Amino acid sequence: xxxxxxxxxxxxxxxxxxxxxxxxxxxxxxxxxxxxxxxxxxxxxxxxxxxxxxxxxxxxxxxxxxxxxxxxxxxxxxxxxxxxxxxxxxxxxxxxxxxxxxxxxxxxxxxxxxxxxxxxxxxxxxxxxxxxxxxxxxxxxxxxxxxxxxxxxxxxxxxxxxxxxxxxxxxxxxxxxxxxx
Amino acid sequence: xxxxxxxxxxxxxxxxxxxxxxxxxxxxxxxxxxxxxxxxxxxxxxxxxxxxxxxxxxxxxxxxxxxxxxxxxxxxxxxxxxxxxxxxxxxxxxxxxxxxxxxxxxxxxxxxxxxxxxxxxxxxxxxxxxxxxxxxxxxxxxxxxxxxxxxxxxxxxxxxxxxxxxxxxxxxxxxxxxxxxxxxxxxxxxxxxxxxxxxxxxxxxxxxxxxxxxxxxxxxxxxxxxxxxxxxxxxxxxxxxxxxxxxxxxxxxxxxxxxxxxxxxxxxxxxxxxxxxxxxxxxxxxxxxxxxxxxxxxxxxxxxxxxxxxxxxxxxxxxxxxxxxxxxxxxxxxxxxxxxxxxxxxxxxxxxxxxxxxxxxxxxxxxxxxxxxxxxxxxxxxxxxxxxxxxxxxxxxxxxxxxxxxxxxxxxxxxxxxxxxxxxxxxxxxxxxxxxxxxxxxxxxxxxxxxxxxxxxxxxxxxxxxxxxxxxxxxxxxxxxxxxxxxxxxxxxxxxxxxxxxxxxxxxxxxxxxxxxxxxxxxxxxxxxxxxxxxxxxxxxxxxxxxxxxxxxxxxxxxxxxxxxxxxxxxxxxxxxxxxxxxxxxxxxxxxxxxxxxxxxxxxxxxxxxxxxxxxxxxxxxxxxxxxxxxxxxxxxxxxxxxxxxxxxxxxxxxxxxxxxxxxxxxxxxxxxxxxxxxxxxxxxxxxxxxxxxxxxxxxxxxxxxxxxxxxxxxxxxxxxxxxx
Numbered sequence: 001x002x003x004x005x006x007x008x009x010x011x012x013x014x015x016x017x018x019x020x021x022x023x024x025x026x027x028x029x030x031x032x033x034x035x036x037x038x039x040x041x042x043x044x045x046x047x048x049x050x051x052x053x054x055x056x057x058x059x060x061x062x063x064x065x066x067x068x069x070x071x072x073x074x075x076x077x078x079x080x081x082x083x084x085x086x087x088x089x090x091x092x093x094x095x096x097x098x099x100x101x102x103x104x105x106x107x108x109x110x111x112x113x114x115x116x117x118x119x120x121x122x123x124x125x126x127x128x129x130x131x132x133x134x135x136x137x138x139x140x141x142x143x144x145x146x147x148x149x150x151x152x153x154x155x156x157x158x159x160x161x162x163x164x165x166x167x168x169x170x171x172x173x174x175x176x177x178x179x180x181x
Numbered sequence: 182x183x184x185x186x187x188x189x190x191x192x193x194x195x196x197x198x199x200x201x202x203x204x205x206x207x208x209x210x211x212x213x214x215x216x217x218x219x220x221x222x223x224x225x226x227x228x229x230x231x232x233x234x235x236x237x238x239x240x241x242x243x244x245x246x247x248x249x250x251x252x253x254x255x256x257x258x259x260x261x262x263x264x265x266x267x268x269x270x271x272x273x274x275x276x277x278x279x280x281x282x283x284x285x286x287x288x289x290x291x292x293x294x295x296x297x298x299x300x301x302x303x304x305x306x307x308x309x310x311x312x313x314x315x316x317x318x319x320x321x322x323x324x325x326x327x328x329x330x331x332x333x334x335x336x337x338x339x340x341x342x343x344x345x346x347x348x349x350x351x352x353x354x355x356x357x358x359x360x361x362x363x364x365x366x367x368x369x370x371x372x373x374x375x376x377x378x379x380x381x382x383x384x385x386x387x388x389x390x391x392x393x394x395x396x397x398x399x400x401x402x403x404x405x406x407x408x409x410x411x412x413x414x415x416x417x418x419x420x421x422x423x424x425x426x427x428x429x430x431x432x433x434x435x436x437x438x439x440x441x442x443x444x445x446x447x448x449x450x451x452x453x454x455x456x457x458x459x460x461x462x463x464x465x466x467x468x469x470x471x472x473x474x475x476x477x478x479x480x481x482x483x484x485x486x487x488x489x490x491x492x493x494x495x496x497x498x499x500x501x502x503x504x505x506x507x508x509x510x511x512x513x514x515x516x517x518x519x520x521x522x523x524x525x526x527x528x529x530x531x532x533x534x535x536x537x538x539x540x541x542x543x544x545x546x547x548x549x550x551x552x553x554x555x556x557x558x559x560x561x562x563x564x565x566x567x568x569x570x571x572x573x574x575x576x577x578x579x580x581x582x583x584x585x586x587x588x589x590x591x592x593x594x595x596x597x598x599x600x601x602x603x604x605x606x607x608x609x610x611x612x613x614x615x616x617x618x619x620x621x622x623x624x625x626x627x628x629x630x631x632x633x634x635x636x637x638x639x640x641x642x643x644x645x646x647x648x649x650x651x652x653x654x655x656x657x658x659x660x661x662x663x664x665x666x667x668x669x670x671x672x673x674x675x676x677x678x679x680x681x682x683x684x685x686x687x688x689x690x691x692x693x694x695x696x697x698x699x700x701x702x703x704x705x706x707x708x709x710x711x712x713x714x715x716x717x718x719x720x721x722x723x724x725x726x727x728x729x730x731x732x733x734x735x736x737x738x739x740x741x742x743x744x745x746x747x748x749x750x751x752x753x754x755x756x757x758x759x760x761x762x763x764x765x766x767x768x769x770x771x772x773x774x775x776x777x778x779x780x781x782x783x784x785x786x787x788x789x790x791x792x793x794x795x796x797x798x799x800x801x802x803x804x805x806x807x808x809x810x811x812x813x814x815x816x817x818x819x820x821x822x823x824x825x826x827x828x829x830x831x832x833x834x835x836x837x838x839x840x841x842x843x844x845x846x847x848x849x850x851x852x853x854x855x856x857x858x859x860x861x862x863x864x865x866x867x868x869x870x871x872x873x874x875x876x877x878x879x880x881x882x883x884x885x886x887x888x889x890x891x892x893x894x895x896x897x898x899x900x901x902x903x904x905x906x
Contacts, residue, residue, distance in 0.1 A: 069889055
């Protein structure tokens, strides 16, 4: 019996791989920012790199720290703590950059430290509490709360993380300008 | 099933080839637009071009293109055969250009994924009328026969013919078992196999790939091919092979003339061909074929007897025109091109360009590596190797740059067309001279200058050149002249549009500017230099022509020109002498991708500025500074006063030099405006590869991009235009 179920599982995974979908589903990259642990669906994550020299771009929002050179590709980096309107922190050797790709925008997220990759089943994901002491600002990036054992991870919506409503307007303008050029 | 063959690839090739054909066509036509008539070569060339377009459009089933090109082909066929001397040449040129425009438009639609639905009937009617007109002299009765024949002419698949004396001609007849499925696919397989040896290959039904019903036709009537090759019958049989689906393959050798008659001939014989015939029968078939040749020869004689009076039947001449001798030249040219050119997609070129950019940077990362700066290292061998490597990478860079270079010929050719169109519409007689059209410019740049140049040329023809009467009155030759010239100088391309028209009218411009409220109220009009006045016409909403014409005068011309030119880092210079003419000169960079830059530092940030705009570096003393109460600063350098921008202030940077005596002033000049930029220190000069700032970060004024420095860090590229505004 065991063998068959093993095989079933194997068949399932290979089929998943064949279909090119959802092998990554339910897996979350978690990281620590402030006292909380956050989770990002792993399909968005390209790679994790060490903190490197950041070129500051003047006249941008404070959470956009600047641009980095990722093997010849120039990508913007944002500070997650500042993005959540939390206090800034000193960068140290545990500080990492998670490079994510959201709708083909590649952005680096500066986080205090990487935790682990966890699997969270759908039934363990709760909608964020509407009332309570959770800060409103933070709430809009968090689309669910995942339970892993005793701890909880705040699951982030990467699209909202990168783009405020007002920011996306600016982006559109930028895109327009780019097209004109 | 037909979709299994990738018709998309065919479509791309179709579009690409026909675009090129049209460009060639336009070139030929415009070259001879001022002559009294087309010479024989051109007529043949236009005829052939139209024929090819017609053929390929027929295969792709773009019926309107087929119909129009067919009609023009008719016209040129008539010109070629009858050499009428009463052809209104200019009208003919217009007709050809009209057809070319129509087809271009349709191709554009196809390229955008739309259906080519342009109405061809109008143009066809016009061409018919034209054809009638020129025919009236020699043969009046022809006109009726033309429309009838329009769709009878067989569409033929056409594969580059190479005729040599060793060529043999074959008729091949393939029958499939009636139960065969997808006979069209099998037929295509055969065609594909034969292409290897074919010098020329025709087959019927011709649309086996795109039309699934052809499968039934093939089953019922068999699949017929006409093959010109140097192979023997056995070799052909081997190539076709005998699959389980092919019932019978009949191959007959025939003569060239017969071959050229195409399928008409085969069709006549169809009844005679016995589906059950065996290989042994072929011998007797051959005899039959020879007999038929005899008949054929007789048939051929008839039209020869009275070529003048014979109604022109488009169905015939297509085949007649394909005499092996005539095609020879064309085919050879094509083969030559194939060996010396390949077309590469632009995205691949861009990728290569990017990679070479990376290579150049990583080269400097290695060569300027801090590890090498340890004192006491013996680097002799390293340095030798490094020099060698730098040489190669410089060469590599030059090669890729030259690969991206495209001559301006095509762009200039387009202007020729515009001058022709506009001058005819306006009733002005204008000659366009082109100088240095071979000048090469980066492909990216060509795309950007085509529109501005068009505006300038239109302006010259429309506003610059006077009407014929005015010209005679002022003692100028009646024929106006526009000179389009290009040259490279000091890493820039200079393109100028010069006309011998009336020149710019200072008073008119000033009056207009006044009424538009474009003048500085505190400045007397006399204080404007000529140059300043002329620059006024580049302001948005300015147009001096009293009458808005079809071609210019909406007041959107010049400011768009200037904007477009500025966006690629170029400038527009206007010179004019009243009554003598004006010269509009564009100065544009040769390339956008790699530029020479000066690297500088302010605070902890590095910036790069394009070398071209930097006039001087100056150290200044505090007593040279002038401070305004509102915080603005100026600096007096050798009697000239420049406004000062402190880069650190401008961007709110930290820890930058505030004492002018410790930093350095950079004098920048953009379009006659000069400013001083104050930075902490200069780092050096470097070739930089321009990269865009990620679009996620909103646009910052004064920054045009970023680049990687020798140490791998990123510097921001300053846009002098943005700083000066």
